[in-house]
Amino acid sequence: MVAFGGRRLAEVTVTDVLALQQQAIRGAEVRSNHRKGRHAGESAVRAMRMFFRLAAADGLLRHGVNPAMVVKLPRRLPNVRRALTRKEMRAINEVVVATSRDAVLNALLLRLHTETACRRSGALGLRLTDLDIESCAVRLREKFGTERWQPITPTLATSLAEHAEARRVREPEEQLLRHADGTPLTGRRYDLLWKRVKDNLPWAAKLGVSMHWLRHTTLTWVERRYGYAVARAYAGHTDTKGGSTLTYIKGVPHEVARALAAYTREPHPLATPDQLK
Structure with missing residues (x-):
């Protein structure tokens, strides 16, 4: 070396x-x-x-x-991320829309991450074929090669389809999220978006808020109201840390859809009374 x-x-x-x-x-x-x-x-x-x-x-x-x-490893410090308040979320959305030259795209990004609690890799990996408008779901590919179908609202499903049409995404394997000129999104989009947020919101800069904080916000809300198993399924966690009990405690798709419907206050086709029996 x-x-x-x-x-x-x-x-x-x-x-x-x-x-x-x-x-x-x-x-x-x-x-x-x-x-x-x-x-x-x-x-x-x-x-x-x-x-x-x-x-x-x-x-x-x-x-x-x-x-x-x-050589001893340093003791890990507690994670500083936390769920954002409604007031903080509203302020972030207002800044993103007001300071963007492509407010439609950035608003779509925020909604996607808020609804699905996905990571950046999940959003950037979305292809046209990963959007199921009929079932109102998107296929997310994230850490460690995991893959799952995540429920989304009909509003977001329609918005993603309209985005793909407007940005000339035609082939099933093409990346779905695009700039106005049709080029695929990269992580740079996130960096610039959150730089503007921190430039305009001192508290966000002090805390180091990023898109991952939206994941914490959504999953905290889900866990408080629907329990650990549903929150774990919502997050797409597949590890077995926590003991053998996790083999039996699993959230199922219609429970995730029910949590989404409650969180967004918008009905979801998987969260019907028949599915919840």
Whole structure:
């Protein structure tokens, strides 16, 4: 590795790994929600642990030789994200619409994330074929290769279809969300959108609000009213952390649709009395 010069792997010490950790901390990118490089330092140590494990597996080191294992990982700080209040959500929507040259697109983005609680990758990965207008749902592809059909309101389904038509999205596999000139959206759209929000709302800049806060807002509302299982299904979580009970506690699509209908105050075809029996 470049950090250790021409030394042999067996010559790398715990002090060397500590020095690499501090280097990662000092070089961490400073963002509005930064943690003074704690996560960068943790990632550096975890990467070194894996590096030495692989070296041992390949026969380049004796098994058990891993100086990175001696370096303690920093204790993780509590997540600062929280659910936004109605007043805060209203202020964000007003700023986004008022400061945008493509207010229709940005309003559509906010509604999509608010309704589905999806991540950026889920929205950017949407293709025309992922929109089911009849069932009022979109197919989301997110972390770890997960894929799910997420209920959306008829209003959002119609708006997404109109957006695709207006922005000349014709082929099923084409990215659905587009700029006014027809080019596909990238993460840059989000960066600029939230920069304007923070420029106009000092509290948002102080907190480091981003699109992920909308996910927290929606899921918090769902969990408080419909319980953990439904909120977990709404979020698209598939991990098994929390014990074997999670094998049996699962939210089902019509329960997610019912939560959506209550949250948006708009009926959904899956949330009919027959489906809820």
